[in-house]
Amino acid sequence: MIKINLIFRTKSINFLSFILLVMIIFFANVSAFKLDEYSAQPLTDLEKYINESPSVAAFGTNVHVVWNTWINSSVSEIYYKKSLDNGNSWENLTRLTYNTTQAIYPVISVFESTIHVAWKDFRNGNPEIYYVNSFDNGNTWNSPIRLTYNSSRSTNIYDISIASDDTHVYVIWKDYRSGSSEIFFKRSINKGKTWFDDQRLTTDYNPSYAPTFDFDKENIYVIFEDRDFKYNLDLLKSLDYGKTWSSKKHILESNPSGTLKNPKVYIENKTLYLVWEDDRSGNSLIYFCKSFDNGESWKDIQQITSSSTCSRNPNIYVSNDNILVIWREQKNGSFNAYYKTSSDRGKNWSEISNVTSNMNCYDIMFTGESNNIHIVWQDCPEPYYGDIWHMSNISYKPDTKPSPENNLIKNTPGFEFKIFLSVIFSLLLTKTIRLKKIKNKKR
Numbered sequence: 335m336i337k338i339n340l341i342f343r344t345k346s347i348n349f350l351s352f353i354l355l356v357m358i359i360f361f362a363n364v365s366a367f368k369l370d371e372y373s374a375q376p377l378t379d380l381e382k383y384i385n386e387s388p389s390v391a392a393f394g395t396n397v398h399v400v401w402n403t404w405i406n407s408s409v410s411e412i413y414y415k416k417s418l419d420n421g422n423s424w425e426n427l428t429r430l431t432y433n434t435t436q437a438i439y440p441v442i443s444v445f446e447s448t449i450h451v452a453w454k455d456f457r458n459g460n461p462e463i464y465y466v467n468s469f470d471n472g473n474t475w476n477s478p479i480r481l482t483y484n485s486s487r488s489t490n491i492y493d494i495s496i497a498s499d500d501t502h503v504y505v506i507w508k509d510y511r512s513g514s515s516e517i518f519f520k521r522s523i524n525k526g527k528t529w530f531d532d533q534r535l536t537t538d539y540n541p542s543y544a545p546t547f548d549f550d551k552e553n554i555y556v557i558f559e560d561r562d563f564k565y566n567l568d569l570l571k572s573l574d575y576g577k578t579w580s581s582k583k584h585i586l587e588s589n590p591s592g593t594l595k596n597p598k599v600y601i602e603n604k605t606l607y608l609v610w611e612d613d614r615s616g617n618s619l620i621y622f623c624k625s626f627d628n629g630e631s632w633k634d635i636q637q638i639t640s641s642s643t644c645s646r647n648p649n650i651y652v653s654n655d656n657i658l659v660i661w662r663e664q665k666n667g668s669f670n671a672y673y674k675t676s677s678d679r680g681k682n683w684s685e686i687s688n689v690t691s692n693m694n695c696y697d698i699m700f701t702g703e704s705n706n707i708h709i710v711w712q713d714c715p716e717p718y719y720g721d722i723w724h725m726s727n728i729s730y731k732p733d734t735k736p737s738p739e740n741n742l743i744k745n746t747p748g749f750e751f752k753i754f755l756s757v758i759f760s761l762l763l764t765k766t767i768r769l770k771k772i773k774n775k776k777r
Contacts, residue, residue: 367651367658367675367707367727369689374725377415377424377710378403382719385413386696388710390724391444392703395420398472399710400430400440400451401722410436412453416472421708421726430466430475433457437464443498447471450503450526452481452496460484461491463507467526481520481529484511493544499551501525504576506545506556515541517558521576535570535579536560542568548601555606555629557585557597565593567610569629585632586623589614602652607680608632609648609659618644620661622680638674638683641665645672651702655679658707660689662698671695671711689725696720 377399378385388401397417404410412430417423430451431437440453448469455464463481468474482491494507503522508515517535522528535556536542543559552575560568560582567586572579588594595618597610606625611618620638625631638659639645648661657676662669671689676682689695693713700709707727712720 369727374723377722377724384720385722386712386720387439388722389440389442389699390701390708390710391442392701392708393444397421397708398442398444398449400442402438410438412437412440420728421724441494441496443496445498445500448525450498452494452505454491506547514539517542517545544596546598548599550601557599564588567594567597596647598649600650600652607650607652609650620645620648653705669694671698
């Protein structure tokens with residue numbers, strides 16, 4: 335009897351230890367980033383205009399979105415909308431520009447209650463960058479100011495990005511004022527009240543495209559396409575709040591027939607994370623790598639997608655060990671956004687999920703605040719009409735039951751947990767019954 339009890343206890347302990355190990359492995363690969371399609375809702379309540387190029391920023395539970403709306407074929411204005419409850423409900427629209435020409439491609443950044451918005455504006459005839467801010471969480475806005483002064487130039491400005499902290503505001507863009515495509519930078523150290531002169535960061539007249547940047551305190555990192563004889567990705571960095579800059583450094587080089595395009599960089603806990611488009615295999619796919627030494631070396635290059643269709647426009651967000659990568663693909667005649675997650679800083683990745691199951695996605699942008707994710711995009715339900723949508727990973731208790739084929743709902747954290755517990759309970763019950771039968775027979 336004693337021997338049987340010891341065997342029973344030993345096997346039970348071993349089995350429970352095995353179950354505990356499985357649970358640790360399982361939950362180590364469950365990412366905090368699981369999108370909730372029930373949170374998706376349109377933000378534009380205007381007439382059926384073309385609304386496009388949304389940009390989103392978040393701080394705490396406050397979510398801020400801007401986009402441009404084409405009033406007619408020649409006039410476009412910048413609109414703003416905010417949510418104070420993580421995107422559950424939204425306040426009324428605010429119009430930020432009143433032009434008789436084009437204001438397009440807005441970008442937004444927020445720190446605490448200070449909001450910064452920059453965009454491309456044609457009010458002076460040629461394209462320039464304009465900027466506006468709010469110091470009271472978007473309740474009131476100051477008058478727009480002009481950031482660039484190159485009216486003699488009929489060429490263009492592209493790829494504007496903006497970022498900020500409590501006092502600093504940084505703007506970066508691609509500019510043709512020098513006769514070739516070069517990267518320019520501008521900064522403010524007093525919340526956008528005054529600005530320093532433009533800084534040209536690339537000077538070799540090789541075409542430079544698609545700048546992306548992020549910063550950590552005084553350290554700013556810029557990565558861009560350098561189209562020399564190859565399509566390379568280059569790094570520039572400043573270690574003094576943008577006062578001075580390093581020489582450019584090749585960080586990734588394509589093969590002779592390949593291209594590296596549309597990089598996006600994110601810094602978290604002194605680690606740089608990078609995603610980009612890469613067609614080394616003959617098809618444009620998304621790749622990932624990271625740097626632990628301020629961008630001097632890059633490791634763990636991984637192919638994130640393997641689709642037969644082209645994967646485009648990747649973006650990345652990191653919070654602690656959790657990573658979210660979103661990109662766009664055309665499948666079955668429609669454009670949609672897809673994503674992958676990692677809960678171990680990019681060592682292992684989830685399966686691919688689609689952001690939405692029933693609409694096209696254009697101009698996809700997203701941001702994160704801790705483990706809260708906010709995605710915005712343009713949907714075009716009919717010709718000459720584009721609507722702006724928002725989605726998050728925050729559930730709002732839907733009124734209807736989820737569709738069984740909905741990829742996002744199946745992948746919410748509660749689903750795996752319930753299935754896992756059901757399997758474990760069944761295994762434990764079966765094991766207990768079998769051991770009990772053995773024990774009874776020995777008697």
